Amino acid sequence: MQYYQDGFRGGKPDLKNAADTRREYAPNAMLPEKVDVLIAGTGPAGLCLAAQLSQFPEFSTMIVEPSPMNIQKGKADGINTRTMEMFQAFGFADAVKREAYWVNQTNFWTPDPENPKNIKRIGRVQDVSDDSSEMPHIIVNQSRIHQWFLEVMANSPTRMQPDYNWSVETLTVDPTTDDHPVTVTLVNTGVNKGQKKLVRANYVVGCDGARSNVRTAIGGELHGDAAHQAWGVMDILANTDFPDVRQKCLISSATEGNVLILPREGGYLFRMYVELDKLKEDERVANRNFTQEDTIAAANRIMHPYTIDVKEVVWWSVYEIGHRMTDRFDDVPDEERATRNPRVFTAGDACHTHSPKAGQGMNVSMQDTFNLGWKLAHVLRGYSDPSLLHTYSKERWTEAKRLVETDHQWARIMSAPPGTSELDKGEEPRFVRAFKENLEFTGGLAVKYDESILTGNQDNQALATGEEVGRRFHSAPVVRLADAKQMQLGHAAEADTRWRIYAFAGSADTSESSAIHTLADWLEKDANSPVVQYTKAGQDIDSVIDFRAVFQQTFDQLNYENMPSLLIPKKGRLGIQDHEKVFCVDHKGLGDIYDMRGINREQGCMIVVRPDQYIAQVLPLNATAELTKFFGNIFVK
Amino acid sequence: MQYYQDGFRGGKPDLKNAADTRREYAPNAMLPEKVDVLIAGTGPAGLCLAAQLSQFPEFSTMIVEPSPMNIQKGKADGINTRTMEMFQAFGFADAVKREAYWVNQTNFWTPDPENPKNIKRIGRVQDVSDDSSEMPHIIVNQSRIHQWFLEVMANSPTRMQPDYNWSVETLTVDPTTDDHPVTVTLVNTGVNKGQKKLVRANYVVGCDGARSNVRTAIGGELHGDAAHQAWGVMDILANTDFPDVRQKCLISSATEGNVLILPREGGYLFRMYVELDKLKEDERVANRNFTQEDTIAAANRIMHPYTIDVKEVVWWSVYEIGHRMTDRFDDVPDEERATRNPRVFTAGDACHTHSPKAGQGMNVSMQDTFNLGWKLAHVLRGYSDPSLLHTYSKERWTEAKRLVETDHQWARIMSAPPGTSELDKGEEPRFVRAFKENLEFTGGLAVKYDESILTGNQDNQALATGEEVGRRFHSAPVVRLADAKQMQLGHAAEADTRWRIYAFAGSADTSESSAIHTLADWLEKDANSPVVQYTKAGQDIDSVIDFRAVFQQTFDQLNYENMPSLLIPKKGRLGIQDHEKVFCVDHKGLGDIYDMRGINREQGCMIVVRPDQYIAQVLPLNATAELTKFFGNIFVK
Numbered sequence A, B: 001m002q003y004y005q006d007g008f009r010g011g012k013p014d015l016k017n018a019a020d021t022r023r024e025y026a027p028n029a030m031l032p033e034k035v036d037v038l039i040a041g042t043g044p045a046g047l048c049l050a051a052q053l054s055q056f057p058e059f060s061t062m063i064v065e066p067s068p069m070n071i072q073k074g075k076a077d078g079i080n081t082r083t084m085e086m087f088q089a090f091g092f093a094d095a096v097k098r099e100a101y102w103v104n105q106t107n108f109w110t111p112d113p114e115n116p117k118n119i120k121r122i123g124r125v126q127d128v129s130d131d132s133s134e135m136p137h138i139i140v141n142q143s144r145i146h147q148w149f150l151e152v153m154a155n156s157p158t159r160m161q162p163d164y165n166w167s168v169e170t171l172t173v174d175p176t177t178d179d180h181p182v183t184v185t186l187v188n189t190g191v192n193k194g195q196k197k198l199v200r201a202n203y204v205v206g207c208d209g210a211r212s213n214v215r216t217a218i219g220g221e222l223h224g225d226a227a228h229q230a231w232g233v234m235d236i237l238a239n240t241d242f243p244d245v246r247q248k249c250l251i252s253s254a255t256e257g258n259v260l261i262l263p264r265e266g267g268y269l270f271r272m273y274v275e276l277d278k279l280k281e282d283e284r285v286a287n288r289n290f291t292q293e294d295t296i297a298a299a300n301r302i303m304h305p306y307t308i309d310v311k312e313v314v315w316w317s318v319y320e321i322g323h324r325m326t327d328r329f330d331d332v333p334d335e336e337r338a339t340r341n342p343r344v345f346t347a348g349d350a351c352h353t354h355s356p357k358a359g360q361g362m363n364v365s366m367q368d369t370f371n372l373g374w375k376l377a378h379v380l381r382g383y384s385d386p387s388l389l390h391t392y393s394k395e396r397w398t399e400a401k402r403l404v405e406t407d408h409q410w411a412r413i414m415s416a417p418p419g420t421s422e423l424d425k426g427e428e429p430r431f432v433r434a435f436k437e438n439l440e441f442t443g444g445l446a447v448k449y450d451e452s453i454l455t456g457n458q459d460n461q462a463l464a465t466g467e468e469v470g471r472r473f474h475s476a477p478v479v480r481l482a483d484a485k486q487m488q489l490g491h492a493a494e495a496d497t498r499w500r501i502y503a504f505a506g507s508a509d510t511s512e513s514s515a516i517h518t519l520a521d522w523l524e525k526d527a528n529s530p531v532v533q534y535t536k537a538g539q540d541i542d543s544v545i546d547f548r549a550v551f552q553q554t555f556d557q558l559n560y561e562n563m564p565s566l567l568i569p570k571k572g573r574l575g576i577q578d579h580e581k582v583f584c585v586d587h588k589g590l591g592d593i594y595d596m597r598g599i600n601r602e603q604g605c606m607i608v609v610r611p612d613q614y615i616a617q618v619l620p621l622n623a624t625a626e627l628t629k630f631f632g633n634i635f636v637k
Helices: A044-053 A081-090 A093-099 A142-155 A213-217 A281-285 A292-302 A361-380 A386-415 A420-424 A430-437 A515-525 A530-534 A624-632 B044-053 B081-090 B093-099 B142-155 B213-217 B281-285 B292-302 B361-380 B386-415 B420-424 B430-437 B515-525 B530-534 B624-632
Strands: A034-040 A061-065 A105-112 A115-126 A166-173 A182-188 A196-206 A229-240 A248-252 A258-263 A270-275 A308-321 A344-346 A477-480 A485-488 A499-504 A545-550 A582-584 A605-609 A615-619 B034-040 B061-065 B105-112 B115-126 B166-173 B182-188 B196-206 B229-240 B248-252 B258-263 B270-275 B308-321 B344-346 B477-480 B486-488 B499-504 B545-550 B582-584 B605-609 B615-619
Touching: A034 A044, A034 A166, A034 A361, A044 A061, A044 A142, A044 A361, A081 A093, A081 A142, A081 A361, A093 A142, A093 B093, A105 A430, A115 A430, A166 A196, A166 A213, A196 A213, A196 A361, A213 A344, A229 A292, A248 A430, A258 A292, A270 A292, A292 A308, A344 A386, A361 A386, A386 A430, A499 A515, A515 A530, A515 A545, A515 A624, A530 A545, A530 A624, A615 A624, B034 B044, B034 B166, B034 B361, B044 B061, B044 B142, B044 B361, B081 B093, B081 B142, B081 B361, B093 B142, B105 B430, B115 B430, B166 B196, B166 B213, B196 B213, B196 B361, B213 B344, B229 B292, B258 B292, B270 B292, B292 B308, B344 B386, B361 B386, B386 B430, B499 B515, B515 B530, B515 B545, B515 B624, B530 B545, B530 B624, B615 B624
Parallel strands: A034 A061, A034 A196, A061 A166, A105 A248, A196 A344, A499 A545, A545 A582, B034 B061, B034 B196, B061 B166, B105 B248, B196 B344, B499 B545, B545 B582
Antiparallel strands: A105 A115, A166 A182, A182 A196, A229 A270, A229 A308, A248 A258, A258 A270, A477 A485, A477 A582, A499 A605, A605 A615, B105 B115, B166 B182, B182 B196, B229 B270, B229 B308, B248 B258, B258 B270, B477 B486, B477 B582, B499 B605, B605 B615
16 A cells, blocks of 8 residues: 655545545535536446546546435345455455455255255355455445445545435436536435436436436337346345355255355355245245245245244345346447447446346446446546547447346356256266356456457467456566565556556566666657656656566565666655565465466566556567557547 | 344444443543543553453443544554454454555665675565464554554444543552542643543553653652663655665664664655664764754765655654663552552553664553453453452563563664674674574564463473463464355454363364364353353353364365354354354465464364463363363452
């Protein structure tokens, strides 16, 4: 964690200096009449976006929510490893790790062939494969996720807070102006219920859920699987003789249906999903009247011979969810892409919904707005042309489509009771095999953006075989040269909308002379360098592109003082030196990043990483022309 | 982290349910007239004690402080590994790890033999030896440590806050009564400056620093080294070409004196100690008038050929400190030990002071009150006879004495410039060697309490050679059976004043039948069991003694459902099962706890650990009579 760059200030380092231009959030303060960005909805998608944009007092962001306050309990609870990597960039992954339940194993139970009335454990799978991510797969109350984002906002220079009790009713876009062309009608849901208010915005993002008014206003419709799956879900405090109650379990009974167990934070609480359309026919018909007691009774029947003695039902619901999505995630029909830029976006459930079984919904919603956030910030800070915003719908729609397809397939496999024949043969049952094959997907790690202005081609992929262009930058252990601290290289990245270039030195490179020195000097001084071209006067030299280097030596074999000046830049109000840009190979047994990520030892390489942690380019260290060209397509002078 | 035991409640899990009996801390609320414990001073010692006692609404605790608020900047900053282990028990070690500077290496610089005007690096030492602790040695602003303790207090059932602007002026003890026998005179230091107020207390703890009024009131005097060492110390934001500025450095120049560099949190700030009595004579005489500019100039001369360009002096001071201590840490003269129990205690600087060079002061102060806290809680909750409180002065005085002696020796070694002869011989210089030899001491890991009613003998030490009786329980990696989570066994301990018994199974033991089953059954049911004897009606079965077990198998080789009931107890308002008491050997390469801690594989053993994490006993698994006897000396029925 870096702080005090502009001088010492006591207290919590997460609390940033407040901007003079920040809005007043006092109880009776007026709502703004114009904002740059208006976000509808304080779910995971909306808050993830607000937390990013709250860092920038140069433009104004407002987030509205019909509810009077943050939720106390939420439907979603699973956080995959990819999302944890993103939380690390927001600074609260450590807090989540401490509070949350860690999914270490997933267990499979099916009818005991010798006595099919009983269930029996048939397999265990390590839930997070070794070195698939440095982060755990965790489960925690959705409301806590909201709170952590709300804290990031409250600590930001803008001290942003949601405007509760306001709902986006509708909006219109005036295509003839660039001055706040979106007129949003807000309606009060609180003490002045029904009162309307117009707010003009440059951009509107609908994170307002499956019944999104923003989506409706831009003519979007959810299409897809009409055959809804109905689930009874309950969060309970209960005693049981079922031995795996603190592990994630997929349980299929012979005749009574299926149950999914998800242990929850705090050591006692757990969630049970009871699949209602797998219940007996008479119960299925009664789905709509299915009670809490029915769910508990069904769970007990399915889990026979084990019993569940419920002490407190914390939350209970029957819900139906299909796989559905809209045709696009912004307000621009395909035929108009060439002639106008988007002004309105949708994210999360507003544009795609999923089965809860793979635990993807909340994760993919946050990843939507983590993709959109830096793009909006680039445009609103004058870094990029507004046409950059087309890439949001393109990238995330394609990804949502893949997700819906995989998830659909997956949900069917998980719901199909395993044939006894498979068990008899002693083979690994199909759903265990499918679960293992899908771990990368359920971890959120399978996302791969197609080649575009933001994502390069595979020409130099051989230089870093474990860091695939289009996929998320995969962290690995390193040691920081200046202070010999063991850390994860990926944790150098913060949710600050900066681009990063990680340069890996070749085997002949030293602290005295290296291709990295040449590259650093070019980046710092050459007229064609993107750092020179796009860093504005008065900004720190790493404000736009953050250049870091990794050497093959251990920390005691390099001379820190001989590093190129771009790697030891002087920054901030005081012009003091940043010591956290140069890394070495770990010397304490955690592994060699070159080996772990397939970095070419002889030549080294550079990896250009987008602000959302996805790999834009793998390039040779001398590929300066390619850097000029690549960033020239994204930034404007 | 375990929570929701008494039912679900949203929000931050660190915030505990408030006790009905909690004090009102509103601005104009009256001060109490009687309290059970009055703590003087909100430094590290006072706050560490208050944070513990705040958990118990059964008795009342008050902490007063002459200052109007928490400090913004502090003199102390080093937190050794032992203290970090304690912070883990308080729940804030993760937060500290995230914010703090980690001391990974300590480097040594001396005059370059070829050009003695220049300094040259002659050695590097890994600062925390492998497996000496699972925690890092860190450096962070003392005021942040205070804030973390204040948060623990604010989150506690009593919602405790300091009473600022009140100083303990003096106190008297009435030996004829047990009803709040200590009368304390508080004097206001705020808006009603000079106003006095009497508060009656059962116990008073003076954590009021080197000029302690509490110490004076009980006739204590600091004795010791009159030859004070004077230091110029500054926390600075500065640029330098000195390559090791982000590592701890001990620097000796040939003729200009010595400097100690301590990097600080945030990546930019660092502290420099300039030893003033090693400066040239004319400067030494002028010590008292030594300015900030003089300190900077001296540092630059010592570090030649490197230079320091100071951008901001965050804090600057000249201070003198000797090695001094009082004859006892309570109000009972030795000749009266048999006839009366202590009512007044001192802790931290109030009873012992140290050189800052080994970074011990703040650590040992907190360890004082971590020793005292559980003892006071035991007495005030009726668990133990008040005579238990004699052990505080005995244990901590002996430890402070050892510390002063080692520290004294150490400070002299570190101040003596190394002879060139040593360097010429190519041998490791004496101060590097001494530094290495002292790492266990500076880590706070050398503390060993003598045999007493609280600490057993070495009779069974061979059963656990790496867990020495009298020393702190040394954590190691395990996997929790119920959820297969990799964790540190030592992190099962919280700062909750409970005793812990860790039972290690022998090689023949299984989840179906083991010496642990026998022991657990005895502990749960036998009339001579300390659990049976000292757990009160209505309390959870692990409220007084928390029994946990470790097996030699991996998690997938044991049947959780067959564990004895004491290891899967039902607890809390709802009577729900605790799943966090049974552990296995790590299966993922972090090491085998039996090997790492020298646990006898064939027989196993049990380790009784005090509430302050020190090992009270190592015993065979069948040593029930010894348990009865041991706890019989500590608890009353």
